[in-house]
Amino acid sequence: MILTDFDYVKPGTLGEAVALLAAEGSRVLAGGQSLLVDLRTGDGTATRLVDIRGIAALRGVRREGEGRLHIGALTTLAELAADPLVRAGAPALAEAARANGDPQVRNLGTLGGNLAATGRATDLPVAVIAADATINLAGRGGQETLTADAYATRGLPAGAVITSIEVPVREHRHHSAFEKTADRATRYPLCAVAVRAAYAGDGTAADLRIAVTGATARVQRLRGVEELLLGGPTGTGEVLAAFRAQPRDMFVPGRGASAEYLGHLAGVLTARALARAAAR
Amino acid sequence: MTIAETTSLLGQPIDIREDEQLLRGEATYVADLRLPGMAHMAILGSEHAHARINGIDTSAAAAMPGVLKVATAADFAGVMPLPCIWIPGGVESHFPPHPYGLPGSRPVLSGDVVRHVGDPIAVVVAETPKQAAAAVKAIVVDYEPLPVVTRADRAIEDGAPQLHEAVPNNLNAYWTCGDKERTDRNLAEAEVVVELDLVNQRTINSPMEPRGAVGHYDQATGDYTLYASTQGPHNHRFLLAALVLGIPFNKLRVVAPTVGGSFGTKGYLYPDMPLVLLLSKELNRPVKWVDTRTGLMNSTVQGRDHRQHVVLGGTRDGRITAVRCTSYANLGAYPSTIGPGVATALMGRSITGMYDVDAAFCEVYAAFTNTVSLGAQRGSGRAEAAFLMERLVDKYATEIGVDPAAVRRQNLVPATKFPYDNGLGWTYDSGNYQENFEKALEMAGYADMAGRKAEARGRGKRLGVGIATYVAICGVGPSTRMSQEGMLGGTWESCNIRVHPTGEVAVTVGSASTGQSHETIFAQVAADQLGIDPATVRVYEADTLKAPYGQGTYGSRSYSMAGPAIALTAQKIKDKMCRAGAAMFKVPEDKVVYANGKIFAEGDEENGKTFAEMAMAMWYHWYLPQDIEPALDETTHFDPPDFNYPFGTHVAVVEIDELTGETEVVAYTAVDDAGNIGNPKIVEGQIEGSITHGLGQVLMEAAEYDDEGHLITSDLRTYALPRAADVPFFQLGKTVTPTPHNPLGAKGAGEIATVPPAAAVANAVVDALSDLGVQHIDMPITPEKVWRALNGTSGAAQ
């Protein structure tokens, strides 16, 4: 039962949606499964919900020139997990989508909604950051493109609607994987990690992107860990040592687990993701 | 007369007749009820765990759309507080007052002081549920916060916040059982003494259906009807009519529609029940209330919650000589309907389980705190007892360097010793613990664990194996014996069998299903005993207007209490048919044979009568002797001579991830003995559910309160329940040792398998970490606690 009152509107175009969202108290409604819970429990407020699921431009997965995948923001998590293009070209993203919630959540939940979630760790952001994807936004100022690193450091600008992402299709030298330990009650990540790595002939890491969520205050790329591992082996011992070498305040407690444990868990998941990536 | 043995149906896994309706979603639960003119109630619960209420402003709420009534404690000044009917037996105890001099519990609405978060303060009745819920939010309460205590051991300390004027130091009772002197002497003289400090954490039963109640007052007749998710309609009728509302018993009817699981929580009186009745009368409309999940977690009884210091003494060569337990039991803010008895007798008298121990002693400090009331939770008391005993046995085995199985084997009560007085108040009826124990070890492959451990180590996993045995008192029970345990009421069960003129049969029992397939099993018992087709038997229950008096379902009692009542009633039917048969066949009574639903004169089956023919003959009552009354309609009230004591052995195998500390239950073997089983399909389903419930407690479940008394785990985002992927298929076995205490030889079954899993898994985890010197990890055994134990870092390891 939702006690708060709001208007519901379902625009047919992106332009209309952006205009509607300009008003105070307007919120984007896509899958809605986080937002509606927040409205039920009183953890969130809204005076108008703008249902963007009628905007055709936000749908679809297709190959874009120069080895990139274009994935519409309304692609559901279930579609993302099953899409052959995504599975072949961005396997960590498909894994992250598959790891999300449960079948019912995946059937309604969308890529855009998962990336835009605030206040809780979700699965897809680490995969997008590790994949070095770009995020296309529409806002009052028009269209905007955010790099993965800008998204990781600054998050989304207020009032923007995610329209799609562009993911570099897995190149021959790049390997990626996603690992997660789910919170038992919610299935949100207690900690989730995505990696993309390239290896030199001797098996040492030549290129690395590691992103983590749950164990840290917000989703982020772990450049400190990447730097320590670059040019060397990425076995469990080396990875855990690299995590231990990070500043103490990098990891935060959550869901009854200490920062110390979550920092360690992030290291274990990273080591496992790198091992799986290397085997691909 | 000769009544041939025709026990062909009992023990058969016949299909469950309830399932089709449930699978179609056609069963009606309280939330599905819609009565004409129905209004909807919402409850305002306290925001504070302990506070004085200086004022309540309901004016804004009363002015909101659709609101019909806003009520506070002042509106119900003439209504009595709810009673408590199971008090710690044989000792001095202190309770909030009740006008009849009985132990009291909570008022229907709290007026001056609130004692836990969620304590009901006010209600709104409105045209729609949403309007009622919205108006509740508009009620303004002026709270003056008071100091809070949430732990039983702290609540009884000097200077602790005081909850009830009539309960000094919040101590409901200091209760003991066993032989203190002998226990202490044995401990002093023991070659080996092991001790543990245990927290059997508070848990939340979490049936999938939240509670609900619909009150309907009929102005024309002055009759009240309560539809509620209840385990015991008759009990609720008695307590509500006589001890809360003060109305004639004849004016109240209680009906339980389909109930969506309970596990102990729906056998209690709750304020919403009298409230919907009173407000229905006032508004002259049916009033409905359905709880939310968060509401349930802040209002419906919670389980376990003992803090214990436990000690075991024994010889170097493995003979246990003494067990001692000191427990601080947290009753919550008010005594629930039967909470104090659950926290004392059910736990304390059960602590030595399957073992023949020379001396044992248990003392319980039962105390009130600013938390939700404590009640039963599947396996209650007995699970806490098994946990402490089985953890102690493992620690003892480690201490003396003997295999935990060998220590257990050496101390099991011998099969020759039954009936066995356990020295704590229980007299075990029957058992063959050795057979049960060896079967479980055999099925689990206990002898081969070394190889499996080595293999797991090669995969970065530590494999551990844990055994837990138990004896679970069930079949509550013998009423006089229960009165000695502090039960203020009878605990017998009943059955009426009415044979229709067509030969179809109506079986009506006083129990009430909350998902245990009563219609199937009770029809099965009746059909078996009468030698007729179960399809011709209808089962009725859970409506006080129709059912004979009975006490409902709790403590795994229905099959071993209502089942015998059915069997005894069937016997009366058969006896009467045979007497009539003697007259009809013109032979002496002892020459009449009843076999497979047929009655005939010995040696003349051909001219016999079928069950249906006899039913019609009795209906017409033509040419039958005057001393045989017409019709076939018999009732039995069954009060057993003593309890029954199912038992079992469970073996858990876990694998621990060496890097993350995650524990996975990879194999689980359960060999339970519930005596003669009526329908294995039902029992196996309950055992599987029970084990999963127990695994929930040991691995993930915990009701956590912050220091201000707010329940942190107040929804299913914060309180984790086991999911399908958390459990492997279990390996189930059974042994069968009938009880002599009822004609079916049946023992309790519904909750017994919840008793040992926590201990089995905790033992398995400690086994997996034993080379690190780990001796105990508190529940719930989270990955972080295990990881800390693996790394020898603070906190987890004792």
Place this chain on the structure above:
Amino acid sequence: MKISLQVNGAPADVEAEPNELLVETLRDGLGLTGTKVGCDTGQCGTCVVQLDGKSVKSCLLLTAQAEGSEVTTIEGVGEGRELTDLQEALRAEHGTQCGFCTPGMVMSLSELVADENAAPSEPEIREWLTGNLCRCTGYHSVVRGVQRACAMRTADTAAAATAAKE
């Protein structure tokens, strides 16, 4: 606002506030009480229905969002009063006790076995059930029920193939 949907194969025009949840419309508006409410936060799965053939939690969806969609509830499963093979298999395995989670389970699992040739492994079945909580059965009989449903189909197919050969 006026919302048009298809519910169990029939058009349903309902009047719903913007903040009305689909489960409220189904239960209170249309009297389809087979769909349950067991929590407030989307974990329990007792409210699962199908939206255009996909299982979704009807407590996490506004009625307005379902405009133009085909909603199937437990009342709309199967042909008339016939149990589906999944329901039949769950009955055979006693995959329900109190029954409160059962409609949601059926609606969820119906999607898992929608494909005639579906043969999910035990881990896949268990993982699929992540969205459905049950406190009675411990899930075992439910998992066995799904396995039985799939096995029954395989047996049917084999029987049909044999019959075709003959």
